Amino acid sequence: MFEIAKESRFGSPRSLLLICLISVCLVGCGEGPEMKFSAHPRVKDLMPKAQETVNSTIKLHFGEPSALNAWDELPVEFGLVTGAVTEVQDAGKGQKKLTVELEEESDANLTGDSLQFYREDEEGEELLDFIRVVSHDPKNNTLVVSGDHFPEAEAEVSIGGHELAQGQKLYLKHCLHCHGVTGDGQGATAKYLNPKPRDFRLGLFKFKSTDYADKPSHADLVRTLNEGIPGTYMPSFKLLSDEDKAAIVEYVRWLAIRGEIEKRLIDFFEADFSMETYTETKQEGKEGLEELEQDFQDLVTDDLPDEFESIYEQIGRKWELADDEKSIVNPSEPRVPDTPESRQRGQEFYVKVKCITCHGPLGNGDGSETETYKTDPLTQITYSKPGLYDSWGELVKPRNLRLGQYRGGNRPIDVFRRIKAGIPGTPMQAFSSALSDKEIWDVVNYVLHLPHEDPGMKHKTSSSETAAVPETTSGTDSE
């Protein structure tokens, strides 16, 4: 709504109206509370010290919505420039002025970006730290920075974040109200939607061209933005420019990486330092508690740095790998011609590999699995409602295959990939080991034909289908 104001021609008769409008907006919306990344609810299951450690580690490496940290170890486009500090001067107010010699010429304005450097802590251990660029003078290559610690002369630094911030700006405009600030799928409209907007923090994506356990490629996420997810509230953003879409995708990847690293940190501490252990030990006496906290401290100093490094390296490598052409799931055989015989074979496989238990004998999505009670794999508690649950703990229905609606796309290759690589985050596993590519094509032919088949009859050819006569209405329905 502020954009209207920007485009207005002040001095025209409309300006008065606009001023009224703007004041209404200012009164109506205000600045709002400052945005924050919220911690995963599971952090609360850890003992207090561990909660602090997880939160501060995540905050150090990723920053806050108003000040993102760019970190050169992640495969994300931050708009990073690297260089060496040549001079450090005091700039007062706890700020310093750095003169930096950049490795490559760059005309980017680095104001607001983060500066990443290594410093030594009291024990002489090398430590990663981030400080913020308050202002940037590109002519002299000087930066005024603020923070608690500063790099020394000759230190290697990398500065960036402006590209990610661009993606963030667009994300906040287009996706926030569903996917939330943290990418936790808890935007304001989320509670009215089914299925729920994706919580990116598990790093799980359903509709992509890569294998079950792999991340989506850039192209996959762009495709999701272009096509939307038909049958859900995820709309198409096709009309955004290609640069905008690329920037948003980068930010979504960053949110997913942030969330997954957080999750892995929780997993790391959960076994020995959960809230449960903590309260139990506390009841037993003070000594045990001190021991527990000492153990925790030892783990943090001895093992956490290495563990953290291996976590982000693993996750980063996975995201990088997804863009490798070799990661794309493609059939080794062309599509088997869509003949009644192929569909017949497809139907037999459909029964044999147990698609039927979820999708039902007629493909209506009402298989026996939808009536059995499942337990939450995390808490081991049986869900109160029967049916299948996804990795986010939500009830998920196997698709009614007779509706002809394919959330991941309706091209033969899309359905092939759904079957061969499964749908991550849902109970539908990959069938790459149960079926050969040729057999999968038979199943694809069978599945793609289901919507065009009379449910009462078995296997008809498409040519014999009767076309309905168009029913037309004349112009009495307009406003």
Added chain:
Amino acid sequence: MKKLWSLFFICWPIAAVVIFAMSPSMNWWFPGQPASPIGERIDDLFYLILALTGAVFVGTQVALGYVLWRASCKRDDDKATYTHGNHKLELIWTVIPGIILLFIAFKQMDVWAEFRIVDRVDEEILKNPVAEVTARQFEWRMRYPSPDEKLEIIPQPNDMYQVNELVLPAGRKVVINLRSGDVQHSFFAPQLRVKQDALPGKLIPIWFEINEPGEYDLVCAELCAWGHYKMGAVIKALPEEEYKAYLQKLYEEQNFDGFTPKPDETDSAEN
């Protein structure tokens, strides 16, 4: 003070004429030139009615100002004259607007018929809709028949799908089937001057011709829920040849099976 009031009323017609005169150059006017034959005719109607109502507005305001001005020149102790009815005047101001209204009613009938009456469309065109457009919260989903096939009411195995992009041939009249996937929406193409509500459970054919190849807006003109403003799409009008080629390309894309024979494999297959 009395003169001020007459001047006040005189100002309005002047302001109206000035504002209307400067509107086109200030970009307060129509969203571009009409891009369809029906749009041209709708614009002509609009201008005709604008001229008629404009003339009446200016005339009555000037008359009002004149009467006020003349009265304000009179001395205060002049007595008002009392009149009761004037048959002739009343006849005039009833019959003339009546004639004007009748004129407008007859004049617009043909444009309306062209726009909405099914009989005006060639049987051949009506029977071959080029696309089905389904409005849903908050996007436009299109379904095209595959090349050389007809669009059926029920989706067919070879149908082709697109979202937020409606590709049409330029230079000929086309029929589109309009549907809604959830609540009421409205198909509005401002440059084409085409607007039609999409009603849940109803299939409504609309037709128009796009004069020139190009890109035109498609928006929703019915407040359908909070995300109503997001329902923007693009109508791409292509020359006939390119349109055919586009459909063919879309067909190939939609039937893509991801298989690319490896060079060494084709070698061995030949052996």
